[in-house]
Amino acid sequence: MATLFQGVGAVTPFSASSSLDSNKLLLPSRKSLSISDSRGSIFVYRSDALNLKAATRKQDLLIPNAVATKGETSTSAKSGHELLLFEALREGLEEEMERDPRVCVMGEDVGHYGGSYKVTKGLAEKYGDLRVLDTPIAENSFTGMGIGAAMTGLRPIVEGMNMGFLLLAFNQISNNCGMLHYTSGGQFTIPIVIRGPGGVGRQLGAEHSQRLESYFQSIPGIQMVACSTPYNAKGLMKAAIRSENPVILFEHVLLYNLKERIPDEEYVLSLEEAEMVRPGEHVTILTYSRMRYHVMQAAKTLVNKGYDPEVIDIRSLKPFDLYTIGCSVKKTHRVLIVEECMRTGGIGASLTAAITENFHDYLDAPIVCLSSQDVPTPYAGTLEEWTVVQPAQIVSAVEQLCQ
């Protein structure tokens, strides 16, 4: 059952089953509801770098992989379709609602209004008011309602109009969502997805620019993922809905209008996996959500200066994909974490601790963590810029790290 991880060297062998499986997912069926047939094979796309290091891995299976960098999908570059990130989220949501009648959405203004970021646009007309439910402004209660519905087998998706509003639902998320599976001795599963935009936007003010991943990360029993591209947004949304665990999906206010070409065929990403954005040799840069773009911008400058950074989008904030991260650390021996969370108690702080505990021997330099300043996000544009990590700071941090 639960095997404790002993040390760095032990690699848990990958279960050798094919992922090219045309069977539909086995889900318990309720009396009157049945799941529609899946439309074909479901592919699990994993990040690319692991294949390059095949010699060091004990795994013996081939998985079709796609490098999920912007604009580059290996198998379906020409046949895919282009869309914006919020449309990708909507596509993933719609496909899952089509597939499983137990999937429902609830949140403020998700129905008739179409969602404040248009993620649920058109869904209420298609699926009706009960399946795409406009709730009153009562976050604690409608999150609790979603959890209660999930206890009976429904698969609700609760949308917080802004992640910061979910602080009102913290009790429900922590005690009921995270812990019910445990305290009931496994009787109840809570297959809920809680999603919403967070992060620092364009001068939205302190209360609307919060990063809740740091507050939620200690809650046992939940999974947290952060999407950053249309490709991983759709894949993570589908994976989150299909997962039996409660998943919190963190989106970012400024990333909703990113455009990318994504495959036509159905795909689901793994919730616990990190994404190799740019393989490299000199330094491992770990990042997630919007900071990925700052890092990639800095990477351009760094490449011109002769550095070769390896950029990993960790995607899974809880639990961390220590396998991918570890392989990278063993290769580069230097780590830089770039995040939008606060310095104190943020995701970077936990990640620093996790890497130090597990990969200390492989580090040539102390881990550098660049986070937002521990201040409420100011309104003034210049001040807001200084709270968040900027590409110039990333470049100088890498230069210092690689000396």
Next chain:
Amino acid sequence: MALSRIASSTHASNLLKPLSAALSIRRVISSDSTDPLTIETSLPFISHKCDAPPRAVDTSASELFSFFRDMATMRRMEIAADSLYKAKLIRGFCHLYDGQEAVAIGMEAAITKKDAIITAYRDHCIFIGRGGTLLEVFGELMGRICGGSKGKGGSMHFYRKQTNFFGGHGIVGAQIPLGCGLAFAQRYSKEENVTFTLYGDGAANQGQLFEALNMAALWDLPAILVCENNHYGMGTAEWRAAKNPAYYKRGDYVPGLKVDGMDVLAVKQACKFAKEHALKNGPLILEMDTYRYHGHSMSDPGSTYRTRDEISGVRQERDPIERVRKLLLAHDIASEKELKDIEKQVRKDVDDAIAKAKECPMPDPSELFTNVYVKGLGVESFGADRKEVRATLP
């Protein structure tokens, strides 16, 4: 009037008893008869924005008999839990339900196991009512693996999925939105079932209650909110905590009914009425006027904020088990001796369950990590600092 009739006939039946035993007079009603019997509730229902149900309750001899047995089991179980707690076999928080048994039993009599019940932390007896066994209760209280939640929940986390008992929640009021969610799921799947969401007079001042009420009323969810008003929110009396202690009226646009929660037949009638109402018209509030003999929990003596006279007064006049006992004796459904035998049997069952639970082992250390996550998508994950197994879709 009804009470005086019962009092006189009890006296009479006490006198008659040796005579009947000697002459072997056949009893008027046997204890397993299911012939309908109509008994009036002791107090009228008080309603808010709805028509009160009639005071005449349909029951039967066998039902009354089962009420007595089940309530005696619950009472004995809670007293035994008291002693176990003092013997330090039960730790942490232990909230006892003795005095309030009529609410649990009356509710069960009016509904099916397909209807859902969710309550707060005073949940041992509701768990039994929903089909839980004494062994599971004592096992869980003592933290053994034979417990209802495998020892990982404790006193405040009893659940029983197969009979739609959704717990068992520690945070005051947090179960109310969950209850609305259960009702939402029932409406979503078009089942003809209802959800009973129980909360206390202390929780009645939570904002979550009103938020949930609003949503339930807005969407006509089949939710029945039951306020178990035992008049004390831990140490604070209801008049010191609530500006308007008429909890059945506080739903405003939601109809309400005030029920004598110590009268199991009144509870049964009210719940039956509530179920019919909720399926047609949406939510309803039931206020059960009840009382707990113990303090809020085992760490509360229960006498600093109320007098011992008050407690013993309620016990003498309104005790739910005594009321059913008197009914059984008055209608000659059972004799004193039979009832005493039942109580002896119940005591023995409880002692057996405790003995069996004591022999049960504590959970294995590896159980610490089970049930944190579900194995969905083939995932096993142990947290941020442990290796996790790769995922494959089945």
